Amino acid sequence: MDKKNHHEKESFISSWAVDNRTTVYVITFIIVVLGIFSFFSMPRESFPEVVQNNIYISSIYPGNSAEDVEKVVTKELEDKFKNVSGVNKVTSNTFQDYSLIIVEFDEKVKIAEAKQRIKDEVDKAKGDQDWPTLDSGSKVEPNVFDLNISEEFPILNINVKGNYSKFDLKNYAEDIKDDLEDIPEVKEAQIVGVDDNEVEVALDLFRMNAAGVSFDQVINAIRNENITISGGNLITDGNRTNVRIKGQISSPNDLNSFVIKPGVRIQDIATVNFREKEKTTYARESGRDVVMINLKKRAGTNMISAIEQAKEKIKKAQETYLPKDLSISLSSDQSTQVEHQVNELANHILIGILLVMAVLSFSMGMKNALFVGAAIPLSMLIAFFILYFIMGVTLNTMVLFAMIMGLGMLVDDGIVVVDNVYANMEKGLSRRMASKYGIGEIAFPVITSTLTTVFAFLPMLMWPGIMGEFMKYFPITISVTLMASLFVALVINASMTGGSMTLDNKNLTQKQAKKYTLIFGVIAIVFGILRIVTGVPFFLGVTTFSVLAIAAIWLYKNFFHDKIEHFQYTFFPRLAKKYQAFLGNLLQGKKPRYALLGVFGVLLFSFIVYGAMMGIGRSKVLFFPSSEPKQTMIYMEYPQGTDIGKTNFATKLVEQKVLGVLNQYKEGDKNFLIESMVTQVGKGAINPQVDAGSAAETPFKSKITITYVEYAHRKGIKTSDVMEQIRKAVPQIPGLSVIVEANQNGPPVGYPISIELKGDDYDHLLTEANKMITYINGQGFQGIEKLQTDVNKESPELIIDIDRETAGNMGVSTAYTGITLRRALFGQDISTFKDIDKDYDISVRLQEDQRRNRSVLFNQPITLSGPNGTVQVPMSAFAKMQEAFTFNKIKRKDNTRTIMVYSNVLKNYNANEIVGKIRESLKNYKTPDGITYSFGGEQEEQAKNMNFLLFALFLAMASVSAIIVYQFNSLSKTLIIMTTIMLSFAGVFLGLAITGMDFVILMTMMGIISLAGVVVKNGIVLMDFFVLKLDEKVAEKGVETHDDLEIEEVKEIIIESGKERLRPVLLTATTAVLGLIPLAIGLNFDIASFLTTLNPHISLGGDNVAFWGPLAWTIIYGLTFATFLTLIIVPVMFYMISKRKINSRRKYLQKHSHDAEDDAAEIERLKTLYPDQFHLDDPQPEM
16 A cells, blocks of 8 residues: 555455455454453463573582582582583572572573583583592482472462371371372472471490490391392292292381391390481461471463362362361462452453443444444454463463553554544445545554554563563563554454444434343343352343343433433534634744743653652652562571571561461451461471572571462551561561561562672671671661671581591591491481381481480490401590581672672662662772672662663664654654653653652553553554645645645644544543553452442452552553643644745745756757757757
């Protein structure tokens, strides 16, 4: 299609749709079916699954300090990784017995390829001669894996409790675990709160010494006796008989009779116990001990489906094999939160559709509104199909919000299309031709205006890092949805208008109203009876809908039809005439110049006002939206080396104080605010912001997770206030570090206050970190929860210093001494007791009172075999014991040791302001040579994301400009349209200043980028109509260009075009704003609940509005302000530029008015001078 001549032009695809309506209707039906199927099939989750481009390498090296593990494992591997191609960063955490290295790859490298590269380097390291080995003789085996964050967090806690022993509770839990892990969506069901059982052979050191028995003899006796060996086959009389020597024990007590040496049995020197292994985990629900199962789902699967199946499995287990008096409770059910969020956003979409349809009905008539309104569900269904079947996207809040944001924009194309078809029908064209010509005239501007919006969002796909992985679903969804709306407008709307559009807006006749009332009345009665008989809520929903339909029929007939007609034929024409008069007055004399200066003055004023608001602290800069916590996490940590019993005791003290705070929200036996309170000590108590990916044992850590009920059920209580009450109530326990924080919204970015120190000497680095904490605390900054380091030197250790010469002369080696000590303390798993369906380790160690007695432990003799029998050499004869403290862990980043100083920020304080003050104060702080520091965590992410968003804004505006230049082939027209984007910024900042809203870097900046594509649509539609009318005028007058017209003619066209385009411009902006209003104010109206229970659960606010509100309000403020200014600034600037161009054109023509005469005179002169070079048939000289 020729974009320069729109008059009576057709769009091929729209004309095809008009001529092939049946085909289009079939396609529409298929779209509806596939879209509905996709919607119900999409896995649901709260936030998108984020797969970081990181590879994790964990290595277990038991019995070694953090420094030793760093030296022989961590550094060796890091040296191999630093030269791997595609590696951006290498960080590591080294603990006692354990090393975890995280290799961050460039986004271009696929996870599978990255993992293979790391595995290759690990294999090389293992092949080195000095690679460490375990006690068993095998080499330390690093585990290389990638991590999906969604698979790390439990989606449900199943708590098993009752009047049973821990062993029985664990057996029941294991049976449930087996059932749960049969669910395809479940990755793992992890049991915490109880440890595995074992057969412990607790040796009495004194009786061993008296009997002259060594650890080796005990171990060999058990290994050689607890065994079943096949003797082969005995063949007699043609029969083959299997010979089997049966030695395996059938009961732990069978070990007592094992002979170690003649006259000495196991029972003579040891006690055999079948008991729980040394405690590594405790779990409680609301302070009561439980055996807990943490349920984790697989990546990319449906969380809600997984939890529903888990509940069914548990119900079935309770009905079949579980005892009736065994209590099972569920806590931290993530599906309720996800389902609520998804339903809330879905209701926002439905409310938005109703608001949009109401506006369209009043402005375009009911039938035309249905043509336009059909774009919303159809576009969304197309998007669901593409997102699920083609892209494999889950249904999460990012996807649903993108749908909400696009809600009003989805009808923009339909409004312009239907309005132009209607205008062509008013000119006398038939329905079919009006559809063809009407859509053909505006097809190109509709396509380009949609592309400008899409291209404004596309730069967000370049968002780097974990935040980009999190946010990318927003531009993907909205781009797919908008392109779907373009298809609906140009194809489906074309077919609908070509087949059914009319100019009149007929009311229902009395006969029609009665007929429809009878139909819906019968449906209401039938389904009402079914509801009474069966009690199925769905039947009540149909009944309620039918009653509402009857009410709507009569309201429309007797009230709304006349109001709609009045609005259509009276209000809008009057408004258009007033706007026409306003433009006529505005485009006179110097008024356009004053208007332009005034508008840019408002833009400047908005920046100044918002800057002042931030200066006085009324508005703040935030990185991520601050919302009311859905969960409060309490992380507790003692120095490494603390026994789990001490950690558990301290945790109970904290629990009591926390329960004291929470119990004030009880009504009877029910706590209306708290859904659950779960405590984990040891296993499962990691902080994902600090310990993500770590598998190290944590007996010195514990965690309390408090989950609140949904926002609508909190009775106005702010959970942030509850969290502050908990902070104040937590007791001060010496040595115990306590962090109270809210659940993480979005991907982990670190703490708001985070300072990273780097250096090689860890003692100096730790000293400097503590000096920095003292210095910052001395500045008296308010709002800091508690500054602390993530590394300390408080892990106690006993160093055994062996005199090698003395030991060597006694025939004792360092290795054998170490093995003896390790066996005495940790014990050694030497065999297996096979029960009916489970296997249990058989472990040998000293009995508990002796292995906890330092004097007994380090004076124990080393039993050796000599020429005259066994010889016992006391350990104290060749070794000295020395107490020391070592680091709890060693952190490294790109081969350099690091320590992090970090803290949360208290409620009502701004992290950016506090960090700004700290940054300023540290300018006067001098670190020693070899030690540097930088701000990391949230601040590092904030700086990176702000830089990207500014770059994305530049790319968005550049892309939009390129499309507009292509459409109009004019820089001046592009400048006029792009000015509307700048005007939208004025609306944003004035709106934020007036309401005192914070500037949220992620959400507000995303809103501003979105505005770059949304706002220009009206400018393009208005400008294209100017050009269309000018083209017609040029053709009518037979002149060459627009600049050959009279300025009064251009002015008249501007005024007339503005009047004609007023309705679609106002409608597109209004629908876009109304589509966002439910989310912006948090209007919650549960339509499904209203239909099925007559209770709509109306409320304002909520978790979604806190998260998405800043983005929604940014677009509302910017679009509202820009729309009204667009109706002023576009005509004004177009008039001013046209006036300048017309004047320039006239001056040019006047200057060159005698060019033809001059050219003729020059030719005559040349003919006279060079007659031979000219011919009669060619007056031009030969060159």
